[in-house]
Amino acid sequence: MTRVPTLSVCVPSRNRQIYFQQTIDGLLKRGRDGVQFIFADNSDDPSIMNDFMAERVADGRVIYLPSTGKTLSMMDNWERTIEAATGEWVSFIGDDDFIDPELAGLLERVGRVSPDIEAFSWSALTYSWPYQDEPPGTINLPYERGVIRLPRHEPFRRMFGWFEPAAVPTSGFSIYHAAIHRNLLQRIHDKYEKRYFTHAVVDYDMAMKVICEAQGFGFSMRPFSIFGACPESNSFSIGRLEDTKKKAQIFLDEFGKNFEADPELRDFPFSSFLGVTATIGVVQEVFRKKYNIKSPGWEKGYATACARNAEAYRQREAFDLINAGYEMAFKSWKGGRFLKDYAPVWKGDIPVEPVSGFTDSTVMVRSDIAGVKNPAELWDVVLGMIVPVEALQVDEDGLKGLERTELVSRDLRSKVANAQNGKPARMPGNGKLQHLKGRRR
Known part of the structure; x- marks a missing residue:
């Protein structure tokens, strides 16, 4: 790759090779130019991923960071991953997630009409990897195709003011399942201790910095990524008490303090x-x-x-x-x-049944539609149901904000609700916080 990539997709991983490998192959089969992939292994046994990557590193889009032979904290593994990225925009996903490389084309269009946009986010889907007797879930695909600007105060009041919160702030704009411009990342690095990540909960750490420092915020109502939840992820632990405690302790132990x-x-x-x-x-x-x-x-x-x-x-x-x-x-x-x-209500141990059908704003499909077995395969099916990237509405005079703030609220709530159901904060540790999703390290 001779020119600077439009987008660097960073995928850190630890001891989840079976998911990591499927995610890598799902990304590499996409032929999009202008995209760079940084795959960072932080596993106890380096040989598994080293053997797997032996031929794949020949792809000029790939940078592979093998295990160093010692366990890195999630924070340090993410730090070395972002340091290896050279793209104009940078985005992180987990090793059991997926992101559409065609995002690079949309970012190029947005950059031409609104060069002040430094943080770009989108609706995200959620997918639970098949597991034992767990039933399939429901995937909600939005109809909307708008690409909008958000006022700077909106992410701020949602993050720091906990305005209309779900279990997590409905703010978005971390580097995790969002794209951050290189100029903003450099300012963050220079201002915050000469590092990109300065707290163990890496995704929310970065989100707060982005929300405080970005000049402009863009949002696509059309999805571009899938939050995957495998049994080893933090997001999988949501609502499972013993699993939550176990993974939190592992995270703290590996962080070292x-x-x-x-x-x-x-x-x-x-x-x-x-x-x-x-x-x-x-x-x-x-x-x-x-x-x-x-x-x-x-x-x-x-x-x-x-x-x-x-x-x-x-x-x-x-x-x-x-x-x-x-x-x-x-x-x-x-x-x-x-x-x-603080007034929670016990909802009861009610089994959740997958549904298919339509609402005013989404089409609902089962997560096992067409026999898909991972997020990359699901994305192949989803592409036939959502608007093509080239049909997204990018105003040539620059991104415009929604006039009605209640619509802004609805779209942000929808995005973060999807994110938190799939994963979301990386817990101090291995992948993502449950939004600590499944920390990837």
């Missing part, structure tokens, strides 16, 4: 062992205090999000335990003022 012992957290009694919302709260509390971020009134939204997190636990014993932990934290936090805003 307890990031919750940070002095900024002295008065913040929430622990990542409670789940994804508490983990994001821990990351954000450190960021707020370290960089003097002000967003008055955020506490009520955070309490609501914690309630949504507790409701993800459908087994009564697990719900009661997580709920008790959150209640204890809220009673001791800020004089108990926000305990009343």
Whole structure:
């Protein structure tokens, strides 16, 4: 590849070779030029991926970073991955995810008409890899084809103000399942300790920096990626108590220190062992205090999000335990003022049945449609149901914002709801936080 790639797709991985290999082959079979792939293995046995990549490194689009022979923290593995990227735009996905390389063409069009856009996001689909007796899920494919600009205050109030939250902030714009321009990444590197990632929860760490520093934000209502949830991922642990605790402990052990012992957290009694919302709260509390971020009134939204997190636990014993932990934290936090805003309701251990059909805004299909076995195969099917990239509406006079803020809210809620159901924050550790998705490292 002689010219600077439009897009660098970064895929870090640790000890999940069976998923990593399928994701790599799914990406490489796409013939799009102007895309660079950085595959970073952080596994205990380097030989598995070294043998697999032996022939694939001949593809001029590929940069392969083998295991160093020692376990890197997720933060350090992501850092070396982004340092190897040379594209104008950079995006990360997990080793059980998928991203459409045709995104590069849309980014080129957006850059021509709106050169101030430095952070670009999109609707994302969610997919659970087949597992034992787990039933297939439902994939929601949006009809919309608009490409819009978001006002700078919108991601900020959703991230730091917890405005209309799900279990996670409905803000988007991390480098994970979003694309960040090289100019913005360089400014972030120069301002924040001469590193790209400075907290163990790498995706939310980067999202907060992007939201504070980006000049312009773009959003495509048409999806460009799939959040995959394999059994080893953090997102798979959502609502599964023992699995959540186990993966959180692994994350902390491999990071090498307890990031919750940070002095900024002295008065913040929430622990990542409670789940994804508490983990994001821990990351954000450190960021707020370290960089003097002000967003008055955020506490009520955070309490609501914690309630949504507790409701993800459908087994009564697990719900009661997580709920008790959150209640204890809220009673001791800020004089108990926000305990009343934390009001989860046990939803019951209700089996979820996959459905197919139509709504006003989406078509719903089963995740096992046409016998697909991974996100790349699902994307082949999805392409026949969504608008082609070349038909997306990019205003030649520059991206425009939606006039009605309720539509902005709806689209962001839809995007993040999909993300959190699939994965979302990378837990301090291996892949993604549940949005700690399945941390990839």
